[in-house]
Amino acid sequence: MNSKVASSGISRRALVSTLATLPVLSGTLFSTSAPAQTAADPLPSWNDGAAKQTIVNFVTAVTRDGSPDFVPVPQRIATFDNDGTLWCEHPMYAQLAFALDRVKAMAPLHPEWKDKQPFKAVLERDMKTLAESGERGLVELVMVTHAGMTSNEFAKIVTDWLAAARHPRFNRPYTELIYQPMLELLAYLRANGFKTFIVSGGGVEFMRPWTERVYGVPPEQVVGSSIKTKFEMRDGRPELFRLPEINFIDDKAGKPAGINEFIGRRPIAAFGNSDGDLEMLQWATMSGGVRLGLIVHHTDAEREYAYDRHTPFGELDKALDAAAMNKWTVVSMKNDWKRIFAFQ
Amino acid sequence: MNSKVASSGISRRALVSTLATLPVLSGTLFSTSAPAQTAADPLPSWNDGAAKQTIVNFVTAVTRDGSPDFVPVPQRIATFDNDGTLWCEHPMYAQLAFALDRVKAMAPLHPEWKDKQPFKAVLERDMKTLAESGERGLVELVMVTHAGMTSNEFAKIVTDWLAAARHPRFNRPYTELIYQPMLELLAYLRANGFKTFIVSGGGVEFMRPWTERVYGVPPEQVVGSSIKTKFEMRDGRPELFRLPEINFIDDKAGKPAGINEFIGRRPIAAFGNSDGDLEMLQWATMSGGVRLGLIVHHTDAEREYAYDRHTPFGELDKALDAAAMNKWTVVSMKNDWKRIFAFQ
Numbered sequence: 001m002n003s004k005v006a007s008s009g010i011s012r013r014a015l016v017s018t019l020a021t022l023p024v025l026s027g028t029l030f031s032t033s034a035p036a037q038t039a040a041d042p043l044p045s046w047n048d049g050a051a052k053q054t055i056v057n058f059v060t061a062v063t064r065d066g067s068p069d070f071v072p073v074p075q076r077i078a079t080f081d082n083d084g085t086l087w088c089e090h091p092m093y094a095q096l097a098f099a100l101d102r103v104k105a106m107a108p109l110h111p112e113w114k115d116k117q118p119f120k121a122v123l124e125r126d127m128k129t130l131a132e133s134g135e136r137g138l139v140e141l142v143m144v145t146h147a148g149m150t151s152n153e154f155a156k157i158v159t160d161w162l163a164a165a166r167h168p169r170f171n172r173p174y175t176e177l178i179y180q181p182m183l184e185l186l187a188y189l190r191a192n193g194f195k196t197f198i199v200s201g202g203g204v205e206f207m208r209p210w211t212e213r214v215y216g217v218p219p220e221q222v223v224g225s226s227i228k229t230k231f232e233m234r235d236g237r238p239e240l241f242r243l244p245e246i247n248f249i250d251d252k253a254g255k256p257a258g259i260n261e262f263i264g265r266r267p268i269a270a271f272g273n274s275d276g277d278l279e280m281l282q283w284a285t286m287s288g289g290v291r292l293g294l295i296v297h298h299t300d301a302e303r304e305y306a307y308d309r310h311t312p313f314g315e316l317d318k319a320l321d322a323a324a325m326n327k328w329t330v331v332s333m334k335n336d337w338k339r340i341f342a343f344q
Numbered sequence: 345m346n347s348k349v350a351s352s353g354i355s356r357r358a359l360v361s362t363l364a365t366l367p368v369l370s371g372t373l374f375s376t377s378a379p380a381q382t383a384a385d386p387l388p389s390w391n392d393g394a395a396k397q398t399i400v401n402f403v404t405a406v407t408r409d410g411s412p413d414f415v416p417v418p419q420r421i422a423t424f425d426n427d428g429t430l431w432c433e434h435p436m437y438a439q440l441a442f443a444l445d446r447v448k449a450m451a452p453l454h455p456e457w458k459d460k461q462p463f464k465a466v467l468e469r470d471m472k473t474l475a476e477s478g479e480r481g482l483v484e485l486v487m488v489t490h491a492g493m494t495s496n497e498f499a500k501i502v503t504d505w506l507a508a509a510r511h512p513r514f515n516r517p518y519t520e521l522i523y524q525p526m527l528e529l530l531a532y533l534r535a536n537g538f539k540t541f542i543v544s545g546g547g548v549e550f551m552r553p554w555t556e557r558v559y560g561v562p563p564e565q566v567v568g569s570s571i572k573t574k575f576e577m578r579d580g581r582p583e584l585f586r587l588p589e590i591n592f593i594d595d596k597a598g599k600p601a602g603i604n605e606f607i608g609r610r611p612i613a614a615f616g617n618s619d620g621d622l623e624m625l626q627w628a629t630m631s632g633g634v635r636l637g638l639i640v641h642h643t644d645a646e647r648e649y650a651y652d653r654h655t656p657f658g659e660l661d662k663a664l665d666a667a668a669m670n671k672w673t674v675v676s677m678k679n680d681w682k683r684i685f686a687f688q
Contacts, residue, residue, distance in 0.1 A: 074562060151604055195564070208608045218418060219608030220539070220565075226605055231597040231623050238626045240604050247605070253575040260495055260584050261570055261591070262606055264552045264563030279575050282582045 042188040044338070045181040051294075051336045054329045055185065058292040062268065063192050069290040073193040077267040079259060079280060080186070082200035082207060082224075084273040084314040085296050086215060088177040090305040091168065093313055095206050096138075098161055102145035119144075131312070143244035146203065147227055151240040155209045162210060172343070175214045179333075180342045182271075182296070186215060189269070197267075199223045199259055201251035201276050205242075223262040225250045251276045256283035273298065278319040281328060293328035295319060300334035303344060386532040388682070389525040395638075395680045398673045399529065402636040406612065407536050413634040417537040421611040423603060423624060424530070426544035426551060426568075428617040428658040429640050430559060432521040434649040435512060437657055439550050440482075442505050446489035463488075475656070487588035490547065491571055495584040499553045506554060516687070519558050523677075524686045526615075526640070530559060533613070541611075543567045543603055545595035545620050549586075567606040569594045595620045600627035617642065622663040625672060637672035639663060644678035647688060 046052040061069040062076065083089040103113070103122045113119035118137035121129035130137065146154065167177055186196050198217050200207060204224030211217045226247040229240045250258040256279050259267065269292040270277070270284035277295070285293040297316065298307050308316040323330050333340060390396040405413040406420065427433040447457070447466045457463035462481035465473035474481065490498065511521055530540050542561050544551060548568030555561045570591040573584045594602040600623050603611065613636040614621070614628035621639070629635040641660065642651050652660040667674050677684060 074556070077564075204605070204608065212418070220421075220606070222608060229601045229604055231600045231627065233626065236630075238600065238623070238630050240600060240627075256575045256582065256584060257573045260573055261548070262564070264548065264566060279582070282577065283575065283584075286580075286582050 042191065043181065043184050045184055047336055047338055049336055051329050051331045055188075055292065055294070058269070058290060059189065059192050061290050071268055071289070075265065075268065076189075076192070076194040077197065077263060077265045078189050078194045078269040079197045079199040079223075079255075079263075079267040079271070079284065080182070080217075081272040081274070081277045081280070082198050082202055084298065085271055085277070086178055086182050086186075086198070087174065088167065088170075088179075088304060089314050090298075090307070090311075091313075093202065094165075094174045095202050097165065097174075098158070098206065099141050099145045101161060101165065102157070103141065106145070139246070142203075143227070146206075147242045147244040149242055151205060151229060151242060154205055154242055158206055159209050170341075175210055176343060177341060178214060179296070179337075180339055181337045183215065183342075185271075186217070190216070194269070195221065197221045197223060197259075197263060199250065199255055199270075199280060201225055201249070201254075203227075204250075223250055223258045225254075253279045255280035259283065268292070270294070271296070272319065274314040274316050275319045276314075278322055281319065281322070281326070285326060285328065293323070293326060295323050295328055295330045297330050297332050299332045300337075300340065302334075303340045304333060306334075386535065387525065387528050389528055391680055391682055393680055395673050395675045399532075399636065399638070402613065402634060403532065403536050405634050415612055415633070419609065419612065420533075420536070420538040421541065421607060421609045422533050422538045422613040423541045423543040423567075423599075423607075423611040423615070423628065424526070425616040425618070425621045425624070426542050426546055428642065429615055429621070430522055430526050430530075430542070431518065432511065432514075432523075432648060433658050434642075434651070434655075435657075437546065438509075438518045439546050441509065441518075442502070442550065443485050443489045445505060445509065446501075447485065450489070483590070486547075487571070490550075491586045491588040493586055495549060495573060495586060498549055498586055502550055503553050514685075519554055520687060521685060522558060523640070523681075524683055525681045527559065527686075529615075530561070534560070538613070539565065541565045541567060541603075541607060543594065543599055543614075543624060545569055545593070545598075547571075548594075567594055567602045569598075597623045599624035603627065612636070614638070615640070616663065618658040618660050619663045620658075622666055625663065625666070625670070629670060629672065637667070637670060639667050639672055639674045641674050641676050643676045644681075644684065646678075647684045648677060650678075 043052055043055070061067055062071040064070065080086055083093050100122050103119055107113055107123055110119070113123060118130050118133035118141060121133065122141070162173060162175055165174060166172060167174055170177060189196055196217055198207060198211060198221065200223070202224050204222055204226050207222050207224055208219040211222050212219065228243045228245045228247045230243055231238065231240055248254065248258065255277065259280065266287055267284040268289070270281050271294045272281055273296040281293040285291040295316070298305050298314070300306060307314065308320060320330070387396055387399070405411055406415040408414065424430055427437050431438070444466050447463055451457055451467055454463070457467060462474055462477035462485060465477065466485070493501070506517060506519055509518060510516060511518055514521060533540055540561055542551060542555060542565065546568050548566055548570050551566050551568055552563040555566050556563065572587045572589045572591045574587055575582065575584055592598065592602065599621065603624065610631055611628040612633070614625050615638045616625055617640040625637040629637040639660070642649050642658070644650060651658065652664060664674070
């Protein structure tokens with residue numbers, strides 16, 4: 001796909017739509033005895049090498065009839081982290097960029113923010129002071145920008161923001177900064193009877209408005225962090241109001257707990273990129289049987305970003321050490337991926 | 345199905361398995377332009393009448409190509425209460441019977457329970473004193489019997505109990521006391537592109553071990569109440585431990601909140617039988633467009649039980665009044681159902 005076509009936004013969407021229909025067709029046509037690989041390469045954006053081969057070998061092992069490692073379709077659960085695994089998380093999480101933009105948009109109604117931290121820092125683009133406000137400051141930002149409206153209203157705010165916002169380096173909508181090789185991987189797994197879930201530390205209602213269109217992952221297969229909501233009849237209409245109170249943090253040890261609570265099955269494959277995914281990878285892979293654990297390693301400063309052990313967003317330290325011990329596949333974005341984004 | 349065959353447990357399972365495969369086949373064969381009704385009656389255990397006709401009319405309206413009320417497949421979400429809607433909830437919730445049996449099974453390890461309420465009441469079958477212990481007593485029972493083990497261990501405890509326990513009146517496994525007309529309704533909706541979810545006040549990990557086998561509803565489509573779990577590596581193995589702490593109560597106003605949190609889409613059809621389902625029915629039906637709200641009314645003391653406004657389990661009072669106002673369909677088990685259980 002050349003960048004001119006991709007930048008129209010049509011071509012990639014068409015591709016995603018096409019990929020999204022594959023599971024149904026393939027599930028029917030190939031049923032249980034089909035080989036995992038079809039004639040065409042299902043992972044064209046992956047360079048040939050150990051990472052790609054490990055993926056294909058795993059899928060073949062769990063789907064081939066008569067394989068000692070065969071896994072029935074209903075148990076083919078795959079969980080994907082989002083930030084840094086499916087889309088770009090630098091220079092900051094998209095959801096944080098959203099919160100900062102919301103503060104700016106809401107500022108005229110809050111003149112007191114000019115003198116009140118952490119809002120003052122946001123309005124003055126003083127990232128150092130903002131960082132110093134720590135987790136407490138960030139939670140305050142999230143509560144002010146993510147609560148106080150209905151769920152429907154919030155979905156519209158997110159959708160409108162995503163349509164207008166641009167990534168500061170690539171100058172494209174955030175939903176174009178998704179990793180093409182991972183899109184192919186999602187589709188490849190679905191074509192082989194897997195149910196693909198997102199299990200992200202990000203807000204579940206920040207993701208659900210767009211994951212189906214962009215990744216082919218429907219809202220009911222998205223697990224994430226959440227704030228509490230309250231049901232009320234207002235003027236004879238049922239509404240769900242978003243409250244400024246944390247409900248669930250789907251990160252680190254919260255990920256296996258969230259998988260258990262929301263999905264109720266143990267994944268046989270898990271995909272992450274940071275220490276926030278360590279426990280999910282342990283939960284998915286250390287359960288006997290052939291399992292796939294995979295870590296996306298950000299090694300490509302030219303086409304995307306390069307970071308691992310020392311970064312404020314997506315620190316990969318313990319999980320990188322654990323990968324070696326547990327034989328998880330570490331994917332080098334620079335070496336294993338032909339391209340990173342569809343527009344490249 | 346005659347009762348001799350059904351009591352072997354094989355025939356009904358075969359039926360459920362067959363029904364479970366229908367969505368895939370029908371979805372492929374009929375695609376979007378298929379009529380909602382196939383040649384054979386999809387609801388054979390339903391008497392002809394207003395309730396059955398309302399269901400068929402609704403499904404036809406939302407699935408027929410070119411219908412002004414057409415709803416795309418991904419938005420065809422249907423939510424079902426469990427206790428009293430899909431299976432029998434009298435003389436007490438099956439999960440309460442489970443908790444009482446667990447207290448008896450655990451008693452030898454807890455000699456102090458002989459003198460400690462509410463355990464003493466359970467061991468002496470003193471239901472009056474147990475009832476007087478109120479919600480606090482019940483929560484204590486649930487915590488003792490449902491926490492303190494891993495999720496895997498709990499699933500095995502539930503499965504073993506269900507295999508051995510018998511309903512006091514019908515002398516059959518609880519999983520045979522499921523409503524045959526509702527099984528047909530689940531299958532009929534799935535055959536028409538609906539995704540069917542259970543949204544129950546019951547414990548989610550009490551239901552998930554058997555809902556797929558019995559109802560064709562996979563674990564990831566079961567929403568319920570839960571206690572907190574904690575992820576830990578123990579002896580090098582990842583485990584999820586069940587803690588004696590309430591996480592979420594999926595009842596009354598908790599149901600629409602749970603639907604939003606776990607499913608992330610608004611249902612277009614909802615099925616319940618008690619005041620615990622009122623808010624779910626409001627949320628599903630009061631959203632514009634053709635919607636289906638349905639209440640199972642327990643009117644058949646002979647074949648099952650008769651109760652509504654005054655009962656300790658499954659009180660139907662406000663929701664019965666709301667049904668008239670909101671044009672929800674009230675199904676009389678006595679008049680609308682040819683049979684209630686498969687063995688009848």
